Amino acid sequence: MAKVIYGGQSYECGTDSVLDCLTAQGVPVPSSCRSGICQTCLMRTVNGEVPEKAKAGLKPTLAMQNYFLACSCFPESDIEVALPEAGVNRLSAEVVSVERLKPDILGIKLSPSKIFEYRAGQFLNLYKDKTTARSYSLASVPRLDESLAIHVRKVPNGLVSGWLFENLKAGDRIEISEAAGDCFYAPGNPDQNIILIGTGTGLAPLYGIVRDALQSGHRGRLSLYHGGYDVYGFYLVEELKELESRYPNFSYRPCVSEGDAPEGYAKGMVHEAALAEHPDLSGWRVFLCGNPLMVNAAKKQTFFAGASMREIFADPF
Ligand SMILES: Cc1cc2nc3c(=O)[nH]c(=O)nc-3n(C[C@H](O)[C@H](O)[C@H](O)COP(=O)(O)OP(=O)(O)OC[C@H]3O[C@@H](n4cnc5c(N)ncnc54)[C@H](O)[C@@H]3O)c2cc1C
Known part of the structure; x- marks a missing residue:
């Protein structure tokens, strides 16, 4: 049975994912969708190999540096893992504006602290704190808009959406991830419906x-x-x-x-x-x-x- 080694401790993984195995032991691994989409649970192997499926959807540059998604990783042999170094796939952003598009929908504009490459329709992860993040899709278009724009619906008792509705204001600084996802317009077939x-x-x-x-x-x-x-x-x-x-x-x-x-x-x-x-x-x-x-x-x-x-x-x- 495969073991997961983290921070010098060894944990039996059984049939669990690396994410479930570690969080069940109280290891604070950030996570959100738990289904291989949002990429919040990014981790890195220090020793050993993870199945290819655990790298699905990652940028090739991250996959080549031994990053993988803990929620989609069901190890077949022992692996030693670590959380990403601070800053990998994360950056700070200043809140430019917060607007009520509807009583239960916020339009948030963000100015990232460094060059942010994205396509309209991809998503970013927005961090409430070190381990709590949620994904939000990008409504802005790089060539048309100066700021990144997201729309957040208030989910009843929602941890992150509730926090954004109650606390966020222009001038705040928050942490976001780089953009990910394949839901975007790819040019090259301009007559397609x-x-x-x-x-x-x-x-x-x-x-x-x-x-x-x-x-x-x-x-x-x-x-x-x-x-x-x-x-x-x-x-x-x-x-x-x-x-x-x-x-x-x-x-x-x-x-x-x-x-x-x-x-x-x-x-x-x-x-x-x-x-x-x-x-x-x-x-x-x-x-x-x-x-x-x-x-x-x-x-x-x-x-x-x-x-x-x-x-x-x-x-x-
Ligand atoms: C790729 C991707 C893109 C996304 N883009 C957007 C976006 O553009 N705008 C946006 O508003 N959200 C978007 N989301 C959803 C977002 O990431 C959060 O899941 C959502 O804001 C709820 O988070 P929360 O912390 O407020 O609620 P949580 O604390 O996670 O949930 C609180 C309670 O509400 C329930 N719940 C969670 N989500 C929903 C829901 N959608 N409807 C009804 N009940 C729910 C939970 O089961 C739980 O009981 C996206 C998610 C993904 C994976």
Whole structure:
């Protein structure tokens, strides 16, 4: 049975991940999603090898330096591990502004302390303290926006979102990670049609991706569907309508799942409304962000409607 050695102590790992093994023993390993997406639980091997799966999604430069994700690491032989050196994959950022986009959604702008390479739609991890972090998607576009922009929804009793709502103000300094994730616009196929479907703050990455694509001169259709419970569930409506009037290939469709749908709104589950208007997605690129139930259902349904799995990009949260 494989052992994990950390800080001179040896722990039986059994069938657990390195993250579960260490946190069960009180080792303070930062973590958030625990499913290999957010990369908060980054660790480094000092001795021994980790399975390749534990490096999935990491930047090649990090993988080459023996970094791995503790939540996805089920060691097959003994390994000695360490937390990353201070500063690896982390930097400080100044809060430029905090704005209520809606009563339960904050728009936060950040100015990173050093060059921050990213694509609109990727995410960063925001640290409340040394070990508590949560991922937030980037709504800003490097070529268009001076600051990094994220949208945070207030989750009832949420540790990090609650802390941001109650404490964060312009001028504060916080710690963030570098950007990660593959939910972004890749140029190179400017005539391809693109459908984007999101709920709640799933709009943040989609808003960034749409503006990035339009700014890059994308010529194919860009159809954005945003789902909310009722007409009060939407934000950035004016900005999106303005983009719609400026770019004939862009369309924005808000969709309400409860109650009456006023003119211009679709009715029902957002992915079903999107698919009813786009039943054939052969050759389309698809972006899905927000509620995991919606994202998982939409992944299957857009695939059955003809989209290739390689062309479906999703961030469930
Ligand atoms: C790749 C990625 C990108 C993300 N992008 C964004 C983003 O752009 N904007 C954004 O607001 N969030 C985003 N999230 C979600 C975010 O990382 C946090 O999970 C969220 O803010 C809740 O954290 P918290 O500490 O406030 O709540 P926690 O303290 O972690 O949770 C408190 C309670 O709420 C429940 N809960 C947690 N999340 C949700 C939820 N989404 N809905 C309902 N109940 C929940 C938990 O089960 C728990 O019972 C993203 C997540 C991922 C993995």
